Amino acid sequence: MPAPSPSPGSPLSRREFLSTSAKLGAFIAAAPYIARGAEVGAAPDADTIKVALIGCGSEGSILANAARPIPGIRFVAVCDIWPYALNSTARRIKAVFKQDVQAFEDYKEMLATVKEIDAVIVATPDFMHAEHTNAALRAGKHVYCEKLMSNTVEGARSMVQTARETKKLLQIGHQRRSNPRYQFARDKIVKEARLLGRITNISGQWHRAVTDDFGTPRGQEMTAEKLAKFGYANMHEFRNWRWFKKYAGGPMSDLGAHQIDIYNWMLGTNPQMCIASGGVDYYKTHEWYDNAIAIYEYPTKDGVVRATYDVLTTTSAGGGYHEYFMGDEGSLKISENPKYTKLYREARAPEWDPHVASKIITRPETGEGATNDLKPWDKPRKRLTMPSKVPTGPAAAGGAAKVDVRETAALDAFDLNATLGDKAIHQPHLENFFNAMRKGVALNCPAEDGFSTAVTVLKVNEAIAARRLLTFEPGDFKA
Numbered sequence: 001m002p003a004p005s006p007s008p009g010s011p012l013s014r015r016e017f018l019s020t021s022a023k024l025g026a027f028i029a030a031a032p033y034i035a036r037g038a039e040v041g042a043a044p045d046a047d048t049i050k051v052a053l054i055g056c057g058s059e060g061s062i063l064a065n066a067a068r069p070i071p072g073i074r075f076v077a078v079c080d081i082w083p084y085a086l087n088s089t090a091r092r093i094k095a096v097f098k099q100d101v102q103a104f105e106d107y108k109e110m111l112a113t114v115k116e117i118d119a120v121i122v123a124t125p126d127f128m129h130a131e132h133t134n135a136a137l138r139a140g141k142h143v144y145c146e147k148l149m150s151n152t153v154e155g156a157r158s159m160v161q162t163a164r165e166t167k168k169l170l171q172i173g174h175q176r177r178s179n180p181r182y183q184f185a186r187d188k189i190v191k192e193a194r195l196l197g198r199i200t201n202i203s204g205q206w207h208r209a210v211t212d213d214f215g216t217p218r219g220q221e222m223t224a225e226k227l228a229k230f231g232y233a234n235m236h237e238f239r240n241w242r243w244f245k246k247y248a249g250g251p252m253s254d255l256g257a258h259q260i261d262i263y264n265w266m267l268g269t270n271p272q273m274c275i276a277s278g279g280v281d282y283y284k285t286h287e288w289y290d291n292a293i294a295i296y297e298y299p300t301k302d303g304v305v306r307a308t309y310d311v312l313t314t315t316s317a318g319g320g321y322h323e324y325f326m327g328d329e330g331s332l333k334i335s336e337n338p339k340y341t342k343l344y345r346e347a348r349a350p351e352w353d354p355h356v357a358s359k360i361i362t363r364p365e366t367g368e369g370a371t372n373d374l375k376p377w378d379k380p381r382k383r384l385t386m387p388s389k390v391p392t393g394p395a396a397a398g399g400a401a402k403v404d405v406r407e408t409a410a411l412d413a414f415d416l417n418a419t420l421g422d423k424a425i426h427q428p429h430l431e432n433f434f435n436a437m438r439k440g441v442a443l444n445c446p447a448e449d450g451f452s453t454a455v456t457v458l459k460v461n462e463a464i465a466a467r468r469l470l471t472f473e474p475g476d477f478k479a
């Protein structure tokens with residue numbers, strides 16, 4: 001059932017349309033997850049969901065701020081082992097959110113004491129995700145856990161199994177999946193209109209400049225005994241956990257996880273092999289590879305898709321971060337940063353002609369001396385009229401869909417370069433989680449999907465260490 005699109009002059013605003021589309025998309029996608037028996041629509045109080053946060057560091061604060069504007073969300077407890085982070089977050093929630101939270105060092109005490117908690121947000125270092133998530137699920141709470149689901153496959157698998165056993169919702173924090181631009185790109189551009197034709201290759205990157213390690217504010221150090229109690233070697237590793245093997249999966253898991261998740265999500269499948277190269281090339285004080293380059297091979301019904309991904313320590317001019325889906329008729333470069341997003345057409349894809357008026361689509365240079373330099377238009381127009389899915393020929397028989405533009409229907413205008421307005425990038429994913437609790441809509445990144453992504457991402461580190469091609473067995477993606 002396609003999402004309805006307002007006809008020209010429709011009274012639906014763009015915001016309403018997006019919300020309607022997103023809901024319908026979520027509804028359509030809901031069936032398999034609901035069928036798995038998750039307890040949904042179970043927020044005990046229809047008006048207020050009472051939330052606890054475990055991990056009050058950088059991302060925990062971002063998530064709290066992103067959740068704040070969502071109606072009916074109230075923080076009732078926060079937990080962190082570091083008093084500096086715990087106290088500042090509790091103070092802010094009380095003073096700015098005007099919500100009365102209790103603060104805990106020990107998550108077990110929090111779960112045992114604050115009975116009214118409905119949902120727990122986990123934003124601790126990756127090696128603690130399984131312990132915190134499993135405990136919260138077993139205490140009867142729904143959980144939103146940050147990515148990477150876990151730094152080990154076993155940890156991630158245990159989380160899927162606990163969510164299944166407890167019939168509680170577990171959303172993994174791959175927030176691009178709830179971003180309306182990403183949803184439009186996948187559902188309308190790639191799947192429905194097939195504007196890229198057959199996707200043959202993907203590339204993606206996160207290139208960033210060298211940064212200093214995190215320090216500790218004066219007087220905020222924890223004692224060696226306390227650090228050891230929670231598994232940290234020292235204050236430096238506690239603050240810079242993402243670079244150490246015991247606590248995290250390195251930049252591939254820290255940054256690559258977001259984007260490689262989108263490879264799996266866009267193609268609707270998992271890879272069959274991985275080869276990679278990387279090393280600790282730059283930093284002297286880190287364990288994890290600071291440069292890593294991976295190649296995956298995805299089997300799809302249209303044929304093999306080869307995908308490269310690299311996360312590099314370089315300069316700020318290294319091209320930033322994006323995912324680039326390349327087909328035989330067009331290419332889509334998409335990023336969480338809207339300014340990097342571009343849609344290109346191939347000159348020999350005539351059915352695109354009616355849509356080239358929309359300047360978000362770029363014509364490649366053709367003819368003598370053409371460089372095929374796919375430079376973007378300077379000012380993308382706001383409106384993009386897309387063809388509807390009118391499969392002809394083999395599409396009807398389940399083959400590749402081909403769009404007949406003579407039968408196009410205007411979908412609503414959608415600006416691929418649009419920002420989320422006043423919403424933080426995490427807000428739609430949190431909204432999806434709370435809507436799953438309240439209304440039973442499908443999670444956009446349920447535990448099973450987070451698990452597949454963790455398996456896909458962690459294989460890169462394994463392949464770098466092994467210095468050889470590694471294959472995935474279909475069973476690897478089952479939890």
Ligand SMILES: NC(=O)c1ccc[n+]([C@@H]2O[C@H](COP(=O)([O-])OP(=O)(O)OC[C@H]3O[C@@H](n4cnc5c(N)ncnc54)[C@H](O)[C@@H]3O)[C@@H](O)[C@H]2O)c1
Nearest residue numbers: 055056057058059060080081082085123124126146147148
């Ligand atoms: N979705 C995104 O865009 C995004 C962005 C950044 C980070 N993250 C994820 O968020 C998580 C946190 O990352 P961060 O950047 O906020 O790290 P951070 O170091 O800033 O914060 C982690 C917090 O967890 C606390 N903590 C550590 N061990 C704990 C324990 N045993 N119990 C309770 N609290 C504990 C620390 O004191 C710290 O305050 C990671 O999983 C990371 O991958 C996601």
